Amino acid sequence: MKDEPKDKQHEPARTEPALTPLGTPPAPPVRSREGDIIHTAPELAVGEGDVRTAERGAQELLAGTSLWKDAWRRLLKNKLAVFGMVVVVIIALASLVGPTIIEQATGFSYDTIPAEIEKIRAMPPFRDADGNFSGLHPMGTDTQGRDILARVLMGGRISLMVGLISTLVSLIIGVSFGATAGYLGGRIDNVMMRFVDVLYALPYMMIVIVLLAVFGTKSALGQLFLLFIALGAVSWLTMARIVRGQVISLKNQEFVLAARATGVSTGKIIFRHLVPNTLGPVIVYATLTIPQVMLQEAFLSFLGLGVQAPLASWGSLASEGIQNIAIFPWQIIFPGVTMALTLFSLNFLGDGLRDALDPQMRKT
Amino acid sequence: MMRNGNILSVKDLKTYFETEDGTVKAVDGISFELERGETLGIVGESGSGKSVTNLSIIRLIPEPPGKIVSGEIIFDGEDIRALPLEGLRRVRGKRIAMIFQDPMTSLNPFMRISKQLMEMTELHLGYTKDQAYEHAVKMLEVVGIPDARSRVDSYPHEFSGGMRQRVMIAMALSCEPELLIADEPTTALDVTIQAQILELIKNLKRETGTSVILITHDLGVVAGMTDHIIVMYAGKIFEQAPTRELFKYPGNPYTKGLLRSVPDPAHEHGRALYQIPGLPPDVAHLPPGCPFAPRCERAEEICHGEFPPFVQLNAEHFSLCHFAAEVYQDSRRERDGDQSQSTEEQHGQV
Numbered sequence: 001m002k003d004e005p006k007d008k009q010h011e012p013a014r015t016e017p018a019l020t021p022l023g024t025p026p027a028p029p030v031r032s033r034e035g036d037i038i039h040t041a042p043e044l045a046v047g048e049g050d051v052r053t054a055e056r057g058a059q060e061l062l063a064g065t066s067l068w069k070d071a072w073r074r075l076l077k078n079k080l081a082v083f084g085m086v087v088v089v090i091i092a093l094a095s096l097v098g099p100t101i102i103e104q105a106t107g108f109s110y111d112t113i114p115a116e117i118e119k120i121r122a123m124p125p126f127r128d129a130d131g132n133f134s135g136l137h138p139m140g141t142d143t144q145g146r147d148i149l150a151r152v153l154m155g156g157r158i159s160l161m162v163g164l165i166s167t168l169v170s171l172i173i174g175v176s177f178g179a180t181a182g183y184l185g186g187r188i189d190n191v192m193m194r195f196v197d198v199l200y201a202l203p204y205m206m207i208v209i210v211l212l213a214v215f216g217t218k219s220a221l222g223q224l225f226l227l228f229i230a231l232g233a234v235s236w237l238t239m240a241r242i243v244r245g246q247v248i249s250l251k252n253q254e255f256v257l258a259a260r261a262t263g264v265s266t267g268k269i270i271f272r273h274l275v276p277n278t279l280g281p282v283i284v285y286a287t288l289t290i291p292q293v294m295l296q297e298a299f300l301s302f303l304g305l306g307v308q309a310p311l312a313s314w315g316s317l318a319s320e321g322i323q324n325i326a327i328f329p330w331q332i333i334f335p336g337v338t339m340a341l342t343l344f345s346l347n348f349l350g351d352g353l354r355d356a357l358d359p360q361m362r363k364t
Numbered sequence: 365m366m367r368n369g370n371i372l373s374v375k376d377l378k379t380y381f382e383t384e385d386g387t388v389k390a391v392d393g394i395s396f397e398l399e400r401g402e403t404l405g406i407v408g409e410s411g412s413g414k415s416v417t418n419l420s421i422i423r424l425i426p427e428p429p430g431k432i433v434s435g436e437i438i439f440d441g442e443d444i445r446a447l448p449l450e451g452l453r454r455v456r457g458k459r460i461a462m463i464f465q466d467p468m469t470s471l472n473p474f475m476r477i478s479k480q481l482m483e484m485t486e487l488h489l490g491y492t493k494d495q496a497y498e499h500a501v502k503m504l505e506v507v508g509i510p511d512a513r514s515r516v517d518s519y520p521h522e523f524s525g526g527m528r529q530r531v532m533i534a535m536a537l538s539c540e541p542e543l544l545i546a547d548e549p550t551t552a553l554d555v556t557i558q559a560q561i562l563e564l565i566k567n568l569k570r571e572t573g574t575s576v577i578l579i580t581h582d583l584g585v586v587a588g589m590t591d592h593i594i595v596m597y598a599g600k601i602f603e604q605a606p607t608r609e610l611f612k613y614p615g616n617p618y619t620k621g622l623l624r625s626v627p628d629p630a631h632e633h634g635r636a637l638y639q640i641p642g643l644p645p646d647v648a649h650l651p652p653g654c655p656f657a658p659r660c661e662r663a664e665e666i667c668h669g670e671f672p673p674f675v676q677l678n679a680e681h682f683s684l685c686h687f688a689a690e691v692y693q694d695s696r697r698e699r700d701g702d703q704s705q706s707t708e709e710q711h712g713q714v
Binding site: 186253254255257258259260261262263264265272273276277279 | 422424428452453454455456457458461462464465466469470471472473474475483484487488532535
């Protein structure tokens with residue numbers, strides 16, 4: 001009896017709700033009907049999640065917060081990744097519109113060989129034919145008298161395109177192959193992955209070189225197309241392995257069983273239910289594949305197998321520049337530095353994405 | 365109102381798993397029948413074959429290593445085992461739906477709730493996107509999710525466990541299946557939510573007339589919900605009886621042990637809770653006799669050497685035990701001799 005008033009004094013202080021849902025009336029006490037199981041009206045089904053969402057505010061709930069928002073926020077905290085992202089965006093934009101602007105402004109396109117070639121060939125940066133300061137060729141000209149800035153930007157266009165499209169090709173092949181193998185499992189998986197192993201064992205650069213040499217065409221665009229296919233076709237192997245691993249760990253989860261139990265077909269389970277769940281690692285690996293493919297393209301172009309003149313890529317520019325490295329160093333410095341900067345930035349971005357999407361850090 | 369007859373009849377179902385350790389007889393010769401509109405409870409410890417039985421019914425056993433070795437599964441006159449995969453797909457989800465144990469993992473984390481709900485009706489009922497969307501909203505309302513329209517486009521992680529289980533139920537019921545298999549639907553939920561979910565299933569069942577198979581290891585859950593109960597142990601049916609009968613007059617030492625292990629606030633005051641000694645057996649290496657014999661208080665010589673018979677105790681009550689009749693008589697004597705009726709009510713409604 002003595003305890004009662006004490007308790008009453010304590011209670012209000014203790015039960016002052018810190019987490020009352022906004023505007024929700026306090027829940028009536030849960031009543032039990034004669035020892036039967038507890039009956040609660042569905043309207044009172046307010047769980048932890050409701051309280052949390054109520055705190056966060058109604059708009060966000062209506063918008064349907066996406067899992068990517070968290071990752072995006074984490075990515076923005078990573079300075080190096082933001083730097084990478086900014087540089088990549090700038091270079092991509094410059095490559096996209098740069099050549100056109102330069103042509104409009106100065107009349108030089110990436111493949112314009114001027115008439116007075118003897119005068120303006122291999123000019124240093126910011127110099128005109130007489131050696132005075134001039135803004136006409138900020139990166140100088142090459143041995144043919146072509147504007148290097150325009151060529152570097154045009155080369156960027158090609159290099160980025162090779163990187164993106166080849167990665168896309170590898171993405172499509174790798175994801176479908178890996179997901180199918182992983183989901184079907186058993187003997188099919190075995191055969192499919194041994195096929196991948198065999199391809200791994202082959203020196204893929206040789207394959208690309210052979211492909212390019214055998215099917216090489218005279219037309220510059222045809223060569224470019226072949227390059228996309230060849231690079232894409234050899235860089236899907238790791239992607240297939242990554243996706244397969246992901247799918248294997250996912251396919252035993254209950255939501256896959258639930259989808260099967262509702263009669264969803266195998267193809268839909270793989271591509272609608274499983275593949276989106278592997279997207280995190282896939283995106284990370286794809287971002288890291290882009291610089292890798294670009295480097296391979298540069299290597300091939302350097303060897304003269306890649307992009308054919310008059311088209312330019314950073315690799316072919318470097319290849320031209322290397323011949324005159326002692327006399328006209330700017331011919332290799334500018335394409336080289338631009339390429340290095342881009343590759344660094346893409347790698348920083350990829351690493352940042354990996355950290356942002358890391359499931360270990362995504363613990364809720 | 366309800367059409368009579370069996371919606372499902374399972375005869376001598378055997379599902380084995382080939383492992384390195386030998387053949388695991390996860391389900392070994394199970395037979396039961398389920399009438400339309402009826403609820404059947406399947407109770408047993410972990411590894412007793414409850415879930416495998418039900419996965420077998422819609423042929424979702426992972427093959428290999430699993431395999432339905434023999435038996436008949438007749439669903440509404442159709443032999444499920446003989447159906448081609450296409451036909452099976454039309455049964456799954458549409459006519460037989462399942463609710464899984466863990467609502468945290470049985471929804472696809474990357475798909476909006478609406479999409480997951482729509483997938484069912486688009487697939488089975490041929491709804492257009494708009495129809496399916498409206499249906500999804502309606503189903504969420506049916507299962508008691510407040511403010512369904514604004515929540516239908518959420519992702520699963522924005523829902524609490526109980527709400528996700530409601531979504532699962534909405535999904536399972538959206539094609540109005542004739543049979544609903546709930547595989548431990550409340551195990552992963554806390555107690556108050558458990559009660560809500562059970563109540564929900566009960567109400568929906570009453571409204572739609574769906575037959576339900578409720579798998580659980582919680583006797584309290586089946587007591588209030590089921591018409592019949594099957595007690596499974598080591599892949600076998602140990603006891604099969606109408607719910608009241610089973611709780612009142614258990615005819616098998618294993619069932620008795622289970623019933624004694626239920627926490628009973630009125631009677632267990634100050635006493636340690638009873639537990640069945642030992643562990644469930646390794647199903648890959650079963651002894652020749654009764655699989656429960658090593659843990660059974662009543663076991664005698666014969667139990668260790670000879671497999672027990674499936675004894676019929678009365679019209680609907682069966683028990684797998686050498687001493688089924690005696691155990692049953694004991695139960696009757698204990699119960700009817702005991703004048704304090706409180707125990708009975710307790711057991712009837714745990």
